[in-house]
Amino acid sequence: MFAKVRDYLQEVYREMQKVSWPSRQELINNTILTLVASTVLALFIFLADRVIATVLEFIYSL
Incomplete structure (x- = not known):
C-alpha cells in the first residue's frame, strides 16, 4: 500500500514540474x-434585480 502511495506522489511531483x-x-x-x-457582474445582477423588483411592485400594485 505504501509503495502505491509513494509512486503516486512521485508521479504528482513529476507532473507538477511540467506545469x-x-x-x-x-x-x-x-x-x-x-x-x-466579478464586481461588474455583481453590480449588473444587483441592478437587474432592483429593476425587476420595481417593475413587479408596480404591476402588483395595479
Whole structure:
C-alpha cells in the first residue's frame, strides 16, 4: 500500500514540474481582472434585480 502511495506522489511531483506557472506579474494582472469582472457582474445582477423588483411592485400594485 505504501509503495502505491509513494509512486503516486512521485508521479504528482513529476507532473507538477511540467506545469507552466505564471509569472508574478501575470498572476497579479489576472487577479485584478478577475476581481474587476466579478464586481461588474455583481453590480449588473444587483441592478437587474432592483429593476425587476420595481417593475413587479408596480404591476402588483395595479
